[in-house]
Amino acid sequence: MTHFAFPRLSNRVWKVWHRNKDVFMKTYKVNFLPPLLEPILYLFALGFGVGSFIDVIEGMSYPQFIAPALISISIMNSAFFECTYGSYVRMYYQKTFDAIIATPLSIEEVITGELLWGATRSLIYATIVLMVIAAFGLIELPSGLLIIPFSFIAGFLFATIGMCFTAISPNINALSYPTFLFITPMFLFSGTFFPLSLLPEPIQYFALAVLPLTHVVSIVRALTLANFSVVLLVSFAWIVLVSLVLFVLSVNLMKRRLMV
Amino acid sequence: MVVTVTVPVIEAEDLKKQFGEFVAVDSVSFTVEEGEVFGFLGPNGAGKTTTMKMIQCVSPKTGGKLEVFGMGVSTHQCEIKKLLGVVPQENNLDPDFTVYDNLMVYSRYFDIHRARAERVIEELLDFVQLREKKDTLIEQLSGGMKRRLILARALINTPRLLILDEPTIGLDPQARHLIWDKLKSLQSQGITIVLTTHYLEEAARLCDRLVIMDYGKIIVEGKPDELIKEYAETQSATLEDVFLKLTGKKLRE
Known part of the structure; x- marks a missing residue:
């Protein structure tokens, strides 16, 4: 079996999406708490707290600088954790995937449905964070609203990254490796809380090459400030291209794991 | 004619399965x-x-x-x-849902129309004697009830x-x-x-x-x-x- 065979899909992928949405809506109150609360805490502690020592950063106030980062981080976290811990529990502990593939759905469709749901979760969370940040007046409207459709695309990227790790993790504890070796450094070093340009040049290139969050942050920052440049197209192309490759790879890795 | x-x-002929x-x-x-x-x-x-x-x-x-x-x-x-209807060896009912919702969610995987699914589920709940447990979560069912529910689930598409x-x-x-x-x-x-x-x-x-x-x-x-x-x-x-x-x-x- 090759790692890059393009999966055969049907609109049944949405059945899996629908299942996950139903579960999500059962506990929507607690699910909506993190995206509401987290940006407020970060804005006060970092934006207005640490930020009181910073007059201006790249031509803007510090809360303005970190606001798009907070949206980007919520896009990253919601899809990544949904498609790592969430999918792992459904795959291994609840045997949900086994139950579904006994129906006309294929494993490719199950995994694609999971990825689409991960992306949807990013969209839901990013929208809520966006509203909080808008309430603080830290965002240009209406251009900032473009973040909503963009969060689905960026969320899909983090979903595919998460699913690749889920497919190769021997047990659920092993998911700590990508979380702490990849997600946490990315959270700090992707132009989130300080400009990427402060880092040594080789590390800047490294971040642009392999840390997806850097591209997401630059696009979201441009959208919140209504300040566009052609370079953003490169970031967007990077996101789309890597998503496609990792989508195909994650589906095939999961197929290899589950279709024995 | x-x-x-x-x-x-x-029909199986010389069917073979190898793991390594x-x-x-x-x-x-x-x-x-x-x-x-x-x-x-x-x-x-x-x-x-x-x-x-x-x-x-x-x-x-x-x-x-x-x-x-x-x-x-x-x-x-x-x-x-x-x-096909499948009753697997391991219980893989969906713990996130009730008895009724397990059947409803499963019916969607077979593209069964909602109205039809509702009717079939009513029949199946009677068939496996789980009507009173309709709104119960899976973890609260006994082993026997879980197996019966899995049987009902396997019959959702009239296999x-x-x-x-x-x-x-x-x-x-x-x-x-x-x-x-x-x-x-x-x-x-x-x-x-x-x-x-x-x-x-x-x-x-x-x-x-x-x-x-x-x-x-x-x-x-x-x-x-x-x-x-x-x-x-x-x-x-x-x-x-x-x-x-x-x-x-x-x-x-």
Whole structure:
């Protein structure tokens, strides 16, 4: 079996999406708490707290600088954790995937449905964070609203990254490796809380090459400030291209794991 | 003139499954006809579950031929799976949902229209006697109730072939008898049933025909009473005596 065979899909992928949405809506109150609360805490502690020592950063106030980062981080976290811990529990502990593939759905469709749901979760969370940040007046409207459709695309990227790790993790504890070796450094070093340009040049290139969050942050920052440049197209192309490759790879890795 | 050629429900020829070096199913051939209850018996690790999974199109075969309703398992997974109901060995009910929602969510995977699904679910809840548990979460069900719900779930698409992998595993006699009654009633409705079991009594009661597997091979095939007659040494012999005689008393795992 090759790692890059393009999966055969049907609109049944949405059945899996629908299942996950139903579960999500059962506990929507607690699910909506993190995206509401987290940006407020970060804005006060970092934006207005640490930020009181910073007059201006790249031509803007510090809360303005970190606001798009907070949206980007919520896009990253919601899809990544949904498609790592969430999918792992459904795959291994609840045997949900086994139950579904006994129906006309294929494993490719199950995994694609999971990825689409991960992306949807990013969209839901990013929208809520966006509203909080808008309430603080830290965002240009209406251009900032473009973040909503963009969060689905960026969320899909983090979903595919998460699913690749889920497919190769021997047990659920092993998911700590990508979380702490990849997600946490990315959270700090992707132009989130300080400009990427402060880092040594080789590390800047490294971040642009392999840390997806850097591209997401630059696009979201441009959208919140209504300040566009052609370079953003490169970031967007990077996101789309890597998503496609990792989508195909994650589906095939999961197929290899589950279709024995 | 209409010529109807009856295709067997399952036809396996030299069917083989290998996991690396290990041969789990070693060139088995068998045929299951429409409307019969066909049993797979054998010690743990004999290859029964692997065979079931190949029939269900969730485990690709390594070699040989396997057709379900005349369709190849490697090429027509989706079409075959539409016609199947599966009761897996492990309980894989959805713990995030109630009894009713488990059935409703499952019906969507088969593209069953909501109105029809609601009607079928009502019937199935009565059939497996779980009406009062409709709004109960899965973790609050007893082992017997879970197995009954899985049976109901397997019937949601009114399957033509029902595959049961150890349907009564871990159940008390009452719960077991209830499942057996349900299976008999399904058989009388003309559904083809394939099951695996360790319980020889279960096989003797339910199966029209059965095979005994060991080390990935089919060692005998026949009707339960014929097998007893053929292989038993005493008058009062049971299928269990035949089983132990053929597969030996050595522990397998």
